[in-house]
Each structure stands twice: as C-alpha cells, then as structure tokens.
Amino acid sequence: MNKPAMPGGAVTAVGARRAAAIVAPKSLTQQISDHIRSEIIHDNIKPGEWIREKALTDQFGISRTPLREALQILATQGLIEIIPNRGAVVAALSDDEIRHLLQVYVRLDVFAAELACDQATQQDDEAIRRHLETMAEAYRVSDRYAYFDANQAFHLAIAAASHNPVLIEMHAQLNLRLYRTRYLGVLQAENWAKAFNEHEPIAQAFLDRNGPLLARLVSEHLGFAWRMVSPDAVDRTEAKPADLARSA
16 A cells, blocks of 8 residues: 655655755866965965966866866956956955955954844854854864864854844955965964954854954954054054954
C-alpha cells in the first residue's frame, strides 16, 4: 500500500530549490574578480601595480573576455583603474582619500549602529556572538588572517542588522575600498591587542540595544584604521573618525 504524500512535500521542494540556488557555483567572471580582489586587499598586488592580464588568462585557462568583465567589476568597486589602451592598475589611495572615505564610512557605521538597535533580531544577536567568538579564538592562536575575516564579518553583521538594504550596500562598497587599509592595520602586532579588546564592548552595547553607546564605540574603533594610515594623525583632532562622527 502506497503511503500518502507528506503535506509539507511541496514546501520541502521549494526549500530545496532555494537551497540549491544559494549554493549554486559562482560564474567564471565572479570567480576571477573574487581572486583579484583578494590579491589586492591582502596586499599581494600593491597599489600602483599593473594587473598582469596575460598571467591571469594563463593561470585560469580563459580568454580575455571574462577577465575584462571581472576587471570592470573591480573598477566599479574602486579597487582598480582601467587605463585605455594600457590595461588595469591597482588604485593607490592617498592619506587624504582614505580620510575622506573614513569620514563617510564612520557616519554609515554610526547610522547602522543606531538602526540596528531598533531593528536587530535574535538571528542578528547570534551572528554577532558567533563572529566575536571566532575572532577571540583567532586572536588566541595568533591567526591574523582568520581574525581579520571574522573581524570583517562582525562589522558587516552590525550593518546587516539595520535591515536597510540601501545602507547595507553602501556600507559594503566603502568597506571594500577600505579593506586593505584595515587589513594592514591588523597585521601590525602593536595595534592588534587594542583593536581586539574594543570588540567585546561593541558587541555588548549591540546586545543591550544601547544605540548611543554603540554608535560612540564603533566610531572610536575606526580611529584605529586612521592611526595606522597616518600615525601623526593621533595629535590632529580633525583627523579622528570619532570626532568626525560626533560633529555630524
């Protein structure tokens, strides 16, 4: 005797299709752009260096078409500049350009923190706790690469908890352009302990839904990135992201 179909069968099928879509492999163009982006933000291809197109086409066994599509994506993200008839070069940001990016980024971080305290869900709380635990373990074993991945996930999770898609997109784009700067800061051992110790109070303010405190803590935390870029900025009040946020 045949068993009757389970009532949830249709829902299960839909869920399976959605899961398949989520884990669907990335396109070739996405894979190439991800690879080059990783090389740039981890400082393996430095600012001012040319992207070696021939080496990449040989490495991936591809034509120039998907490579150039990938380079267009990276140019849109501000990570490279495409020079007509010459190729693509990694964007080299001056201290002033980084400062300008940080001025906007810190305001987005503050705004995201304030919204997150109104909009965050239990799932957002779990994400923050998980990323903080991963950071703590990476710090304990001195794995800076794993630490920085968790660090980025932690800060992006606060922005995601705002549940404002426009803010999340703008925050992610600026984060990409500042990624290398913040990554290099983490590699400096003398700054690492201070930066790590700032995360637990940030997480607690988030979990307590203390918007004013969270906004202040995340803005002060970004001063770490600016101090790494320009150490003498510590004595220049106008250059501190926390002060820029308070004046907004």
